[in-house]
Amino acid sequence: MKCSIEDFEAARRAYLRRRGVDESAGCLRAALIDMDGVLYDSMPWHARAWHRMMEENGVETTVDEFFAYEGMTGKATIDLLFRRAFGRDAGEEEAKRLYARKTEIFKAFGKKDTMPGADRMLKALEALGLRRVLVTGSGQKSLITRIDGDYPGAFAEADRVTALDVKRGKPDPEPYLRGQEKAGCRPEETIVIENAPLGVRAGVAAGCFTIAVTTGPIPREAFEREKADMIFASMPEFADFLESLSLRADGKA
Ligand code: MG
Numbered sequence: 001m002k003c004s005i006e007d008f009e010a011a012r013r014a015y016l017r018r019r020g021v022d023e024s025a026g027c028l029r030a031a032l033i034d035m036d037g038v039l040y041d042s043m044p045w046h047a048r049a050w051h052r053m054m055e056e057n058g059v060e061t062t063v064d065e066f067f068a069y070e071g072m073t074g075k076a077t078i079d080l081l082f083r084r085a086f087g088r089d090a091g092e093e094e095a096k097r098l099y100a101r102k103t104e105i106f107k108a109f110g111k112k113d114t115m116p117g118a119d120r121m122l123k124a125l126e127a128l129g130l131r132r133v134l135v136t137g138s139g140q141k142s143l144i145t146r147i148d149g150d151y152p153g154a155f156a157e158a159d160r161v162t163a164l165d166v167k168r169g170k171p172d173p174e175p176y177l178r179g180q181e182k183a184g185c186r187p188e189e190t191i192v193i194e195n196a197p198l199g200v201r202a203g204v205a206a207g208c209f210t211i212a213v214t215t216g217p218i219p220r221e222a223f224e225r226e227k228a229d230m231i232f233a234s235m236p237e238f239a240d241f242l243e244s245l246s247l248r249a250d251g252k253a
Pocket of ligand 1: 070194195199
């Protein structure tokens with residue numbers, strides 16, 4: 001079932017009530033936007049790179065399980081799997097080496113596609129007058145440096161939060177709190193756009209109206225469990241919705 005403007009308004013009202021904020025104070029001013037699985041269809045490659053690196057190190061995993069870990073730092077993911085396989089955390093140096101190997105495999109897979117519909121999503125957010133802030137847990141320079149070529153003008157240099165800017169990664173709220181600071185907005189003035197359950201948890205914990213777009217194999221229920229305010233079945237569907245919102249704001253629909 002597609003989300004309508006009425007669904008959005010009802011979800012906003014419920015969100016503002018939950019936060020104890022007057023509806024008139026809930027004017028949206030900024031969108032805090034995740035990168036992997038939102039702007040780039042990169043998650044299948046991350047998952048395959050993780051799986052292969054772990055295989056090389058004698059850790060049994062499935063490719064799909066890595067979609068559920070999206071947002072966690074590299075060290076946290078490695079420790080989780082090391083505890084499962086060997087009953088211990090990885091050492092600092094060991095984790096660095098393994099993460100570097102995962103990054104190497106990821107890069108060797110070549111250029112990652114942009115997410116279909118993401119360009120329309122960014123343009124519609126601009127048309128709605130929302131400041132766009134990138135909030136990614138990634139420290140992968142290969143993608144972060146591509147943003148300006150793939151989405152020219154979408155993100156001002158100052159409006160980016162990456163793994164290098166935070167102490168604690170998602171699901172901690174810190175990345176989205178930093179995004180709010182960069183935008184100079186209160187939580188109720190921002191929306192978070194996420195594709196990962198742990199990213200949704202981070203957005204909700206930061207107090208933002210959090211929208212999940214399911215762009216991978218994770219079922220809708222996982223996003224409901226994390227209390228996403230709205231859930232869209234795909235990026236093109238979310239872009240369609242934003243475009244209809246923007247047309248209505250212009251009085252054209
Ligand atoms: Mg993501």
